[in-house]
Amino acid sequence: MSTTSPLLWSTEGRPEQMGDGDEPTLRGIELSRSFGDGETRVTALDHVTLDLYGGQISLLMGPSGSGKSTLLAVLSGLLRPDSGRVIALGTDLWALPEREQEAFRLRHCGFIFQGYNLFPALTARQQLEMVLRWGQGASGREARRKSEEMLTLLGMARKSHLRPVEMSGGEKQRVAIGRALMKNPDFCFADEPTSALDWAHGEQVVELLRTAAHERGATILVVAHDARIIPYADRVFHLEDGRLKEEDVEDQGTKIKERV
Amino acid sequence: MPYSLATLWHDRQRFLPGVLAVAFSSLLIALQCGLLLGIFSITSIPIDHTRADIWMGAPEVLSVDLGQTIRGSHVGRLEVQPEVVRAEPFMQGFSYWSKPVGGRELCMVIGSHLEEDALGKVDALSPDMLGQLHIHGNIVIDESDLERLGVSGVGATAEISNQRVRVVGLTHGLKSLAGPYVFCSLETARSLLGGKLTGDTEQITYVLAKCKDPADAPRVVARLRERYKDVSTFTSSEFSFKSRMHWLLKTKAGIALGYAALLGLLVGAVVTNQTLYAATVASLREFAVLRALGIPRWRIAGMVLAQSFWVGLFGVTLGWVGSHAARYVAANMGASVSLPWELQAGAAAITLLTALVSGLVALRSLRLIEPAMLLH
Ligand SMILES: Nc1ncnc2c1ncn2[C@@H]1O[C@H](COP(=O)(O)OP(=O)(O)OP(=O)(O)O)[C@@H](O)[C@H]1O
Ligand SMILES: [Mg+2]
Numbered sequence: 001m002s003t004t005s006p007l008l009w010s011t012e013g014r015p016e017q018m019g020d021g022d023e024p025t026l027r028g029i030e031l032s033r034s035f036g037d038g039e040t041r042v043t044a045l046d047h048v049t050l051d052l053y054g055g056q057i058s059l060l061m062g063p064s065g066s067g068k069s070t071l072l073a074v075l076s077g078l079l080r081p082d083s084g085r086v087i088a089l090g091t092d093l094w095a096l097p098e099r100e101q102e103a104f105r106l107r108h109c110g111f112i113f114q115g116y117n118l119f120p121a122l123t124a125r126q127q128l129e130m131v132l133r134w135g136q137g138a139s140g141r142e143a144r145r146k147s148e149e150m151l152t153l154l155g156m157a158r159k160s161h162l163r164p165v166e167m168s169g170g171e172k173q174r175v176a177i178g179r180a181l182m183k184n185p186d187f188c189f190a191d192e193p194t195s196a197l198d199w200a201h202g203e204q205v206v207e208l209l210r211t212a213a214h215e216r217g218a219t220i221l222v223v224a225h226d227a228r229i230i231p232y233a234d235r236v237f238h239l240e241d242g243r244l245k246e247e248d249v250e251d252q253g254t255k256i257k258e259r260v
Numbered sequence: 261m262p263y264s265l266a267t268l269w270h271d272r273q274r275f276l277p278g279v280l281a282v283a284f285s286s287l288l289i290a291l292q293c294g295l296l297l298g299i300f301s302i303t304s305i306p307i308d309h310t311r312a313d314i315w316m317g318a319p320e321v322l323s324v325d326l327g328q329t330i331r332g333s334h335v336g337r338l339e340v341q342p343e344v345v346r347a348e349p350f351m352q353g354f355s356y357w358s359k360p361v362g363g364r365e366l367c368m369v370i371g372s373h374l375e376e377d378a379l380g381k382v383d384a385l386s387p388d389m390l391g392q393l394h395i396h397g398n399i400v401i402d403e404s405d406l407e408r409l410g411v412s413g414v415g416a417t418a419e420i421s422n423q424r425v426r427v428v429g430l431t432h433g434l435k436s437l438a439g440p441y442v443f444c445s446l447e448t449a450r451s452l453l454g455g456k457l458t459g460d461t462e463q464i465t466y467v468l469a470k471c472k473d474p475a476d477a478p479r480v481v482a483r484l485r486e487r488y489k490d491v492s493t494f495t496s497s498e499f500s501f502k503s504r505m506h507w508l509l510k511t512k513a514g515i516a517l518g519y520a521a522l523l524g525l526l527v528g529a530v531v532t533n534q535t536l537y538a539a540t541v542a543s544l545r546e547f548a549v550l551r552a553l554g555i556p557r558w559r560i561a562g563m564v565l566a567q568s569f570w571v572g573l574f575g576v577t578l579g580w581v582g583s584h585a586a587r588y589v590a591a592n593m594g595a596s597v598s599l600p601w602e603l604q605a606g607a608a609a610i611t612l613l614t615a616l617v618s619g620l621v622a623l624r625s626l627r628l629i630e631p632a633m634l635l636h
Contacts, residue, residue: 078552078635105552106556109553110553111549111552111631111634113634114636117548120270120271121269121270121271122266126263130263134555183553191635191636
């Protein structure tokens with residue numbers, strides 16, 4: 001987006017491991033998860049191992065029911081795996097007590113889900129302010145300033161007073177992205193953020209996420225169906241029946257890097 | 261504007277039932293209490309419509325209409341108090357009224373001094389009536405009791421305790437509960453109540469007194485209470501309240517009142533609780549995003565409680581307006597609803613508290629918030 005301001009994507013004050021260094025910021029090790037019992041038992045994840053790096057946007061693709069959402073939930077601390085470990089910024093996430101997991105998510109994680117999930121009663125600006133005020137205990141004034149900056153960045157400066165019913169789908173998704181990126185998170189997880197949008201708007205969304213990765217050094221994982229997103233990703237993972245296809249990853253990754 | 265208030269305003273359709281329920285229960289409580297207070301204020305008419313600051317009567321008197329006789333010489337006990345500028349005897353007692361058409365009716369005879377500034381004469385007596393009451397056997401009754409007493413109006417005659425009385429005037433708005441009020445002079449009253457007033461000394465029912473500064477009354481009363489144990493002494497407002505409360509409790513009307521109030525509160529609580537629960541469930545996905553972002557549960561709980569507070573506040577405000585409107589309507593229909601500020605504040609506080617408790621109960625909905633539900 002042309003409105004992108006490098007100042008706002010500042011990476012100051014980040015932990016060192018967030019750079020484009022060799023250390024992965026998020027590691028999933030031998031992750032397995034299944035649902036149900038007996039005959040109806042479904043294995044959603046089958047010993048999945050993967051590393052994600054700061055400053056990169058990784059794409060997770062695969063057919064419906066292949067376990068993409070499950071993997072994203074396990075990696076982000078929303079769904080406990082049956083076995084395996086998640087190491088985030090050097091911390092074994094699932095070994096933490098629930099309260100500390102919550103605190104970890106509060107400090108480091110942003111989320112974007114399909115379907116916006118904005119409060120119908122609140123304006124675009126209030127949706128963003130809420131995250132800072134309730135999450136960080138920011139003052140009303142500070143939350144307002146930062147929210148306005150974020151909305152400007154998203155090209156929504158003049159729509160900050162609109163409520164969800166008054167926004168287009170693309171605008172709503174931009175607010176949802178703003179909400180996820182408000183606290184300048186180290187990780188951002190997005191489950192099908194573009195599936196409800198037409199391609200033009202979907203492209204904008206991916207563009208925004210890519211900028212966040214590249215300029216903020218964030219680790220971004222996006223689940224998507226649409227193959228048109230592939231060129232925007234630094235790495236692409238392919239999931240099928242709960243298993244990760246490794247060969248795609250390297251191939252695509254290097255291909256994209258050369259192109260960008 | 262707080263997020264809770266913004267939500268309330270935006271979803272006013274959803275929250276309206278809760279607000280109305282709270283309004284309904286606060287209105288019900290205020291009106292019930294007010295109506296009963298209004299009804300029982302009839303019992304304290306002799307206190308509320310006269311000028312005295314202090315009332316002295318028989319020991320342990322329960323209510324003004326239940327006064328027993330005391331010695332007429334007790335007037336002196338009040339006269340000598342330095343703060344008191346005037347003290348007077350007052351007579352009150354039940355007697356039987358024989359209707360000209362036949363049949364008897366209980367009535368309440370009230371005898372007092374008749375000067376323009378007398379302490380015991382009710383304010384509704386005009387100078388003309390006062391003049392005529394000097395004549396023995398002349399009485400004034402309230403216009404609302406004409407039918408009950410079986411007389412047509414001014415000039416009619418009847419008998420009280422086999423003594424002939426003549427109606428010389430009618431008051432307005434001095435309704436009675438147990439027996440119609442019959443206003444007359446001390447002398448007339450003494451002979452009408454004669455059967456009860458025997459003995460060597462002149463008997464009266466109360467001594468009334470006026471202080472130079474009405475603010476001194478409580479001090480004088482305290483002193484007299486300390487000094488004289490063979491009578492009971494009250495400030496007029498104390499005695500008025502005591503009389504009303506006595507009948508409220510004695511008639512068990514208070515119990516009916518309690519049940520009605522409880523029922524109102526229950527309805528308010530259930531509807532408010534349902535409203536808040538439904539509102540939270542409707543925002544489950546939004547709250548789930550906040551939970552995924554690591555925002556603590558208590559923030560969301562705080563929002564639900566804040567909503568319950570606003571629902572309560574708007575409801576109570578609406579109830580307040582409603583109770584005043586209802587009082588106006590009731591007054592036009594001849595029923596007096598008394599809404600002292602203590603009653604209004606009490607009704608508001610109880611209903612607001614109920615709304616907050618409903619909010620607390622509605623917090624169980626927060627258990628439904630599950631961030632994993634956002635994944636597809
Ligand atoms: N809560 C659940 N209970 C039972 N089974 C589940 C649950 N969540 C997921 N599954 C099953 O696990 C498998 C993987 O689901 P998942 O949602 O991860 O797939 P997905 O790759 O995200 O699919 P889609 O592209 O359709 O979103 C599916 O077979 C699904 O039916
Ligand atoms: Mg999915």
